[in-house]
Amino acid sequence: MTIKVLIVDDSALVRGVLSEILSADPQIEVVGTASDPLIARDKIKQLNPDVLTLDVEMPRMDGLTFLDNLMRLRPMPVLMVSSLTERGAEITLQALELGAVDFVTKPALDVKAGLEAYAQTLRDKVKAVSRARPRGRSDAARPPAASTRPRALRTTEKIIAIGASTGGTEAIKNVLSAMPPDAPAIVITQHIPAMFSAPFAARMDRCSPMSVCEARDGQQIVPGHVYIAPGSHHLLVERSGARYYCRLSDAPPQNRHRPSVDVMFRSVLDHVGTNAVAALLTGMGEDGARGLLALRELGAHTIAQDEATSVVWGMPGAAVRMNAAERVLPLEQIAAQLLEWTR
Template sequence: MNPIKVLLVDDSAVVRQVLGAALAEDPQVRVLAAVANPLLALEPMKTCWPDVIVLDIEMPVMDGLSFLKKIMAERPTPVIICSTLTEAGARPTLAALAAGAVAAIAKPKSNLRELLHDTKTELLHAIRLAAASRPRVAPVARHPLETAAPGQRLVAIGASTGGTQALESVLAALPANAPGTVIVQHMPEKFTAAFAERLDSICAVHVREAGARQLVRRGEVLIAPGGRHLQIKRIGNNFWAETLDGPLVSRHKPSVDVLFRSVAQAAGARARGIILTGMGDDGAAGLLAMREAGADTIAQDEASCVVYGMPKEAVKKGAVARTLALGQIAAAICAA
């Protein structure tokens, strides 16, 4: 197998030196170049196009987001954002994910040499995942559907790699009176609140990060907070969303399986489960539980996925009643 060709773009000489050396130790990775800004990256890209780009956001000459948009417009390539995961940095990183980046990992602000060695395993995993992905800028429907079918239903959605784009595409197409929707998107802490805020600004439905305990209402979307599981309980004729701490489930917190299993128990045939693009198998078992409880279950099709991992595993388990292209999912959410 040919090594994965990686281009490292970061204005910190220490980051370039330490990460470049760490990546070079892996025989499955070949570092094409480690450069200080996007303009310097253009030269090595003329002779050898990278399989994966590891990109900082805040840089002189040209910022990472502008470079990312240029790359995605000209030749879509897997890009990993490597930045500090702070509240102040969440919005630009989310903007990068919306623009086509396939992943974001933490870059420490201090003790760089020591801490970047701890980042090596996470970065190598992200690089292998990115190399297997098919990045694209998902078209976003800015005009929501005209009507939504009557009847109270609960919609549960799970997503991972590529999910930020996919969710933006789906939610922006929903009408203001769409069914109450709960979502698990694999995302670090401090990102989910900013992600919900961004979606709320472009959607007719109201999107927010889920709190400790709240009612799921028509026209509202609740996103599981990073680092906490989200589950649904039924009280009378209403559905309530609750967040809780606990161990990793299917290697994730929040876990799609936790959400889907709780929806299967609480909502049964009144629910619709949707699994979108993502690596791994989180959500497959939970979606099967939903289908066995009488829920309608949908998987995003392979052609429109950035990573056809989670949907594929759900299909293999027999958890999926039907497979739809990304552009068809908003209409499916609103169908009776």
């Protein structure tokens, strides 16, 4: 069964390049293109696509307004096509909050060559997005229920480690917004481009009672704080005496990713041991599954997000198949369980 794709972009060059790249895969059929959201609205009705690729900045109606209307009236899998700029990053994060499943970036210069350079990634993302469970607008806006917020903690010796990819920006938001301000320190690896990680950390800081930042090399890890891996470096946890520190590494990608969840989990295994609790959230691929298994085998508590609440059940699904997860839980229960284990 082929995946029907509608491409929405105001650039004729981008529409042509995306059409050529995606059509090269026999599992993907580009059923149409649109130069703005108003044309796209009519073509969605006519062509009934499985996946929409959507530019973030377009004439007549901006991509965010269109996406907001789409996710309220006809939720469907959407892959955002973003520019690698600070403004592009902020708009893309808003789009993910509104219900877009994932995004790809297009370079500012030589767009054709830049897109062709990661043609296979584009095709893989379209396939993953087609299998995703799009959230309606009302779901995207719903905060975690107050009843899921556990009481504040007293212990400060634990570290919580979280990994995520596709769908992870909103899953992480769900977990962090349910944490008390004095929760144990949290380290996070989310697959995200370098330009996007700082705006993502700032966005999480605004929605969490904890203090959230993009991790810096040598930064001390302390309770009440969250450290998010920069999009260009692996995030490792190191210990010196009784203190934990962030260590950033530009070592080669692991599982095709830098930052890699497995790299972070292995450092947590080596330096935190059974004082760690770990969770693997929604995401495409298998990054983090083996690291989670190693943590469980050591005796640390581990969680995988369940299939029903995952946008893409790739990473947590791989962990479940490996028996790496002590618990498999819906997203809304993960924060409470992590906190329970750190008491």
